[in-house]
Amino acid sequence: MPVLAPKKPTNKNYFFYLIIIALLIAFFAMMLPGTENQAEEITLNTFIEEVQSGTIKNISVVDNRLNLEMMDGSRQFTYKEPGASVYEILERAGVKESIISTVPINIENTEGSKFWTDLLIGLVPFLLIIAFFVFMMRSAQNSNNQAMSFGKSRAKAYNKEKEKNTFEDVAGVPEAKAELEEIVDFLKNPKKYRSMGAKIPKGVMLIGAPGTGKTLLARAVAGEADVPFFSISGSEFVEMFVGVGASRVRDLFNKAKRNAPCIIFVDEIDAVGRHRGAGMGGGHDEREQTLNQILTEMDGFEQGTNIIVMAATNRPDILDPALLRPGRFDRRVVVDMPDLDARKKILKVHSRNKPLAKTIDLEKIARSTPGFTGADIENLMNEAAILAAKKDKKTVGQKEIEESIEKVLMGPERKSKVLSKKEKRITAYHEVGHAVVGHLLPGCDPIHKISIVSRGMALGVTWFLPEEDKHLHSRSKFEDELCSLLGGYTAEEIFFGEMTTGASNDLQKAKKIALNMVTKYGMSDLGPITFGSDNDEIFLGKDLGHVKNYSESVASKIDDLAKNIIDRAHKRTRDLIEKNKNLVDKIATDLIKKETFTAEEFKKYFKNIKVPKKSQV
Numbered sequence: 372m373p374v375l376a377p378k379k380p381t382n383k384n385y386f387f388y389l390i391i392i393a394l395l396i397a398f399f400a401m402m403l404p405g406t407e408n409q410a411e412e413i414t415l416n417t418f419i420e421e422v423q424s425g426t427i428k429n430i431s432v433v434d435n436r437l438n439l440e441m442m443d444g445s446r447q448f449t450y451k452e453p454g455a456s457v458y459e460i461l462e463r464a465g466v467k468e469s470i471i472s473t474v475p476i477n478i479e480n481t482e483g484s485k486f487w488t489d490l491l492i493g494l495v496p497f498l499l500i501i502a503f504f505v506f507m508m509r510s511a512q513n514s515n516n517q518a519m520s521f522g523k524s525r526a527k528a529y530n531k532e533k534e535k536n537t538f539e540d541v542a543g544v545p546e547a548k549a550e551l552e553e554i555v556d557f558l559k560n561p562k563k564y565r566s567m568g569a570k571i572p573k574g575v576m577l578i579g580a581p582g583t584g585k586t587l588l589a590r591a592v593a594g595e596a597d598v599p600f601f602s603i604s605g606s607e608f609v610e611m612f613v614g615v616g617a618s619r620v621r622d623l624f625n626k627a628k629r630n631a632p633c634i635i636f637v638d639e640i641d642a643v644g645r646h647r648g649a650g651m652g653g654g655h656d657e658r659e660q661t662l663n664q665i666l667t668e669m670d671g672f673e674q675g676t677n678i679i680v681m682a683a684t685n686r687p688d689i690l691d692p693a694l695l696r697p698g699r700f701d702r703r704v705v706v707d708m709p710d711l712d713a714r715k716k717i718l719k720v721h722s723r724n725k726p727l728a729k730t731i732d733l734e735k736i737a738r739s740t741p742g743f744t745g746a747d748i749e750n751l752m753n754e755a756a757i758l759a760a761k762k763d764k765k766t767v768g769q770k771e772i773e774e775s776i777e778k779v780l781m782g783p784e785r786k787s788k789v790l791s792k793k794e795k796r797i798t799a800y801h802e803v804g805h806a807v808v809g810h811l812l813p814g815c816d817p818i819h820k821i822s823i824v825s826r827g828m829a830l831g832v833t834w835f836l837p838e839e840d841k842h843l844h845s846r847s848k849f850e851d852e853l854c855s856l857l858g859g860y861t862a863e864e865i866f867f868g869e870m871t872t873g874a875s876n877d878l879q880k881a882k883k884i885a886l887n888m889v890t891k892y893g894m895s896d897l898g899p900i901t902f903g904s905d906n907d908e909i910f911l912g913k914d915l916g917h918v919k920n921y922s923e924s925v926a927s928k929i930d931d932l933a934k935n936i937i938d939r940a941h942k943r944t945r946d947l948i949e950k951n952k953n954l955v956d957k958i959a960t961d962l963i964k965k966e967t968f969t970a971e972e973f974k975k976y977f978k979n980i981k982v983p984k985k986s987q988v
């Protein structure tokens with residue numbers, strides 16, 4: 372049946388066509404007997420009379436139906452009783468032989484056409500049933516396919532022009548770029564290296580904090596080398612069906628082999644690449660299988676396959692050592708947090724497609740964004756562009772960017788949050804306490820801004836900004852920072868006689884610094900020794916059991932020492948604020964009126980006071 376084999380039908384079409392055809396057949400089957408629709412029905416008696424009067428030109432007999440063609444060209448029909456022939460009927464009616472023989476009678480054999488009609492009518496339900504089954508089978512097969520494609524990798528291949536990234540798009544990571552340029556060269560000229568007997572590296576591990584541009588770099592390598600790029604995220608290997616991860620890996624590598632030379636990029640490989648056997652409550656079998664499969668596939672490359680596997684992680688400390696072994700991800704490329712210069716370059720990249728005002732000072736922006744990653748900077752420039760568009764400006768100005776920095780750092784201003792008069796007063800003294808102490812101590816960063824407009828969760832903010840990125844922290848710097856952190860708390864204590872909950876966040880930070888000084892940096896009487904986990908973050912399973920690798924008595928000593936450090940800082944802070952009580956009072960009173968001070972406005976209060984020069988470490 373041709374209906375069942377149209378070219379590449381979707382199963383929906385199949386079903387649809389079958390139903391239409393079945394309906395058509397049924398329709399014609401019903402219409403078939405009534406084709407001569409202009410004919411007039413007459414009684415058998417009239418027919419007999421007409422035969423006798425000789426007005427009939429000819430008679431054709433179809434089953435029991437007599438179709439009559441009249442002398443005047445019109446048509447009539449009638450029915451005879453079954454079993455009796457036309458002759459018999461006419462004879463019995465007394466029509467003479469001689470008259471009957473003048474009318475030609477054709478008996479049409481209807482057996483055949485009747486058979487087909489019956490067959491077609493009988494077939495309709497069957498067709499419907501068959502169609503139904505085909506439909507069912509198709510959908511069952513489909514869901515089967517879906518189950519099968521589970522094991523297929525969901526790798527996305529990018530090699531379309533518009534999605535292509537190049538090294539131009541990545542700024543401020545010169546070392547990483549230099550190293551990856553080598554990889555690009557391997558991919559472009561494999562022969563050059565092979566003729567020297569050099570083995571082309573199989574795996575490159577990109578290591579860096581989130582948002583520093585690892586994914587971007589990997590794509591840029593593919594773009595520069597002009598090879599296909601298969602990207603898959605580690606978490607996609609981990610699904611609820613056991614074995615899926617491993618088969619996805621197999622599929623991914625097979626796909627890649629067909630497209631060599633190419634790059635496979637496994638993003639966030641720590642999702643599968645953790646220390647095997649480190650899971651809590653029984654290892655995650657699935658993850659282990661997946662990891663094993665990756666290792667097997669990488670080992671299985673013959674020399675000359677020309678596939679480079681890149682992977683990215685921000686937790687190299689938790690990776691399985693087997694991954695980092697020579698022959699696997701033995702090339703490690705560290706993607707640093709951007710420093711001042713790098714931030715300036717990244718700012719340039721992300722202002723390429725934005726109309727910037729002529730007056731813009733990228734240097735200053737880079738200076739006010741320590742700790743921003745490339746992703747943060749992208750976000751910042753986007754916020755600034757949105758802000759400028761909202762204000763119906765033609766270009767993005769310095770002001771929009773500075774506003775966006777604050778927004779990104781501290782959340783949007785919440786001018787609608789109304790503080791009571793007393794709350795506002797307390798907040799002002801609290802913030803000025805931070806600021807004055809910070810300004811008068813050499814170890815604290817310079818003040819950038821003070822504000823008692825609430826933002827996000829905070830009621831007020833004192834914003835310190837380092838002049839340049841710092842890599843080393845001295846003990847005296849920590850001690851000074853502790854003082855400025857406690858400045859808010861102490862100011863409340865001195866001016867209002869009691870503290871509020873507003874200082875709780877400051878106290879937490881202070882405690883963390885003090886504890887780190889004792890347990891991490893050896894800056895206490897316990898001497899040059901560290902305590903506790905070597906990892907900052909606790910990774911479930913690996914560290915949970917033994918974070919505390921020291922005894923209870925040492926623990927209480929650590930607590931005592933940390934408390935001493937904080938007590939000392941508190942005393943220094945108190946002395947400093949008492950000594951400058953009038954100044955704090957004056958600045959706070961003005962801040963309540965003005966709500967925000969810039970660094971310049973703040974510094975004016977210190978004309979007659981000796982302010983120490985800021986220390987560099």
Ligand code: ADP
Pocket residue numbers: 540541542543544579580581582583584585586587588683717720744745746747749
């Ligand atoms: P990661 O993978 O390291 O978490 P991404 O590569 O996904 O970070 O970076 C996110 C976005 O941040 C990128 O798409 C890019 O726009 C921006 N970005 C990050 N680092 C840089 C950089 N060094 N230069 C330019 N843009 C960057």
Ligand code: MG
Pocket residue numbers: 585586638683
């Ligand atoms: Mg990424």
Ligand code: ZN
Pocket residue numbers: 801805859860873874877
């Ligand atoms: Zn505070």
